Amino acid sequence: MGKDKLRRFEENKTFACLYQPEFEEVFGVDYKMKGRWHIDHFGNKKPIVLELGCGRGEYTVALAGKYPDKNFIGVDIKGARLWRGAKTVTAEGIPNAAFVRSRIEFIGSVFGTDEVSEIWITFPDPQIKRDNKRMTSPPFLERYKKFLVDGGIIHLKTDSAFLHNYTLELVRQNNLELIEANDDIYGSGRADDLLSIRTRYESVFLGQGIKITYLSFRLEREAIISEPVWDSDAYDR
Ligand SMILES: C[S@@+](CC[C@H](N)C(=O)[O-])C[C@H]1O[C@@H](n2cnc3c(N)ncnc32)[C@H](O)[C@@H]1O
Numbered sequence: 642m643g644k645d646k647l648r649r650f651e652e653n654k655t656f657a658c659l660y661q662p663e664f665e666e667v668f669g670v671d672y673k674m675k676g677r678w679h680i681d682h683f684g685n686k687k688p689i690v691l692e693l694g695c696g697r698g699e700y701t702v703a704l705a706g707k708y709p710d711k712n713f714i715g716v717d718i719k720g721a722r723l724w725r726g727a728k729t730v731t732a733e734g735i736p737n738a739a740f741v742r743s744r745i746e747f748i749g750s751v752f753g754t755d756e757v758s759e760i761w762i763t764f765p766d767p768q769i770k771r772d773n774k775r776m777t778s779p780p781f782l783e784r785y786k787k788f789l790v791d792g793g794i795i796h797l798k799t800d801s802a803f804l805h806n807y808t809l810e811l812v813r814q815n816n817l818e819l820i821e822a823n824d825d826i827y828g829s830g831r832a833d834d835l836l837s838i839r840t841r842y843e844s845v846f847l848g849q850g851i852k853i854t855y856l857s858f859r860l861e862r863e864a865i866i867s868e869p870v871w872d873s874d875a876y877d878r
Contacts (some may be wrong), residue, residue, distance in 0.1 A: 649724040653742075658735075659727040661720070661742040667750040676753030682739055683712045688758035691716060693745050693776060694765045696841055698726020698738075703838040704761075705730075705738035711758075715740045716748060745776065745784075752788035759794045760785060764842040767801035767878070772868060777808040779866045791862040794820065798836070798855050800846035803876035805854040810869035817866075818859040825852040851878075 653659055662672050679686050688711050692701045695715030705713045715738070717723050723740050730738045741751055768774040775781065777797060785795070799805055805824060812819050826832040827847070836855055843853060 646721045649721045653720050653724055653727065656727040656731050656740075658730045658739045659723060659742065660739070662747075662751070667743060667747040670750060671753075672751045675751055676756060678712070678714070678739075678752070678756060683737065685712070687712050687737070689714060689752075689756060690759040690761065691748075691752075691757050692761045692763060693748075694762060695726065695740070696722045696763075698723065698729070698740060699840040700761055700763050700838055701738050701740070702726055702729050702735065704835075705735050707835070709737060711737065713738045716743060716745060716751075718742065718744050745781070749784050749787050754788060755790050757785075757788045757793065758790050759796070760789060761796045761798070763798050763840050764800060764846070765804070767799070767804035767807075769803055769873075769878075775804065775807065777804070777811065779811075779868060782860060782866050785860060786862050786864075789860055792818075792859045794857055795860055796855070796857045798826075798843070798853065800843070800851045800853055801876075801878055802852070802854070803873070803878060805856060806876060807869065807871065807873065808858075809856060810871040811866070812856070812858045814869045815864060815866045817861065817864060820857040820859065822854075822856040824854045826855050827853060831855070 666672050690711050690713050692715040695701050695717045698715040701713045701715035720742050723742055727740050762776050765776040773780050809822050823831045826836050
């Protein structure tokens, strides 16, 4: 492991805004913060918004600055990336942003019923060959239902036409409420103050001339969600 990574891992241990549960603390058991984020971390009752697969946490940090009336938590498994966001939050004293180092598969152990109001998913791997690993697939939506408020909003920003169209079909075929779908936010002029926040991966994809898409929908707790029937071969990325 590189020296820089080791240094980041060491510094990560000092950040009050970064939680790094051990495997034993989330595997089949409730993490100590589950149901306690408002009281024990933020000290207020403002809505909590998650960014899943947040990488360096660009959205989490930027949203926290734009919306002081909400709390933001970025989740990712990579500590060296989370370091960037946690360092900024610590250095700038941003009170309404935090990070969790965890596999998203375990976040049902980290957040309790109704604890989260919205979810952002920013540039996830589209997992073209592995349906069950896709962050908007039925198994993941089932996980989110356990802690997202009923009808809570999920935002997906991606460079992947495959993932965008898969998710759009899933939303339509399962009769979820689609709020918005845009297949080229910059080309269509839709990239406003909120959607033009750029993550590291987004900058790379934009540099390659790839279109950036966005969609948002509501996840009802009662919804029974199944895989969509669609032409997955029509997209190669
Ligand atoms: C393509 S990167 C995007 C990072 C960031 N959102 C951006 O736009 O720059 C995907 C991120 O998801 C994280 N990730 C992928 N699968 C994950 C999982 N199962 N649990 C937690 N994080 C995961 C990776 O570590 C990586 O940082």
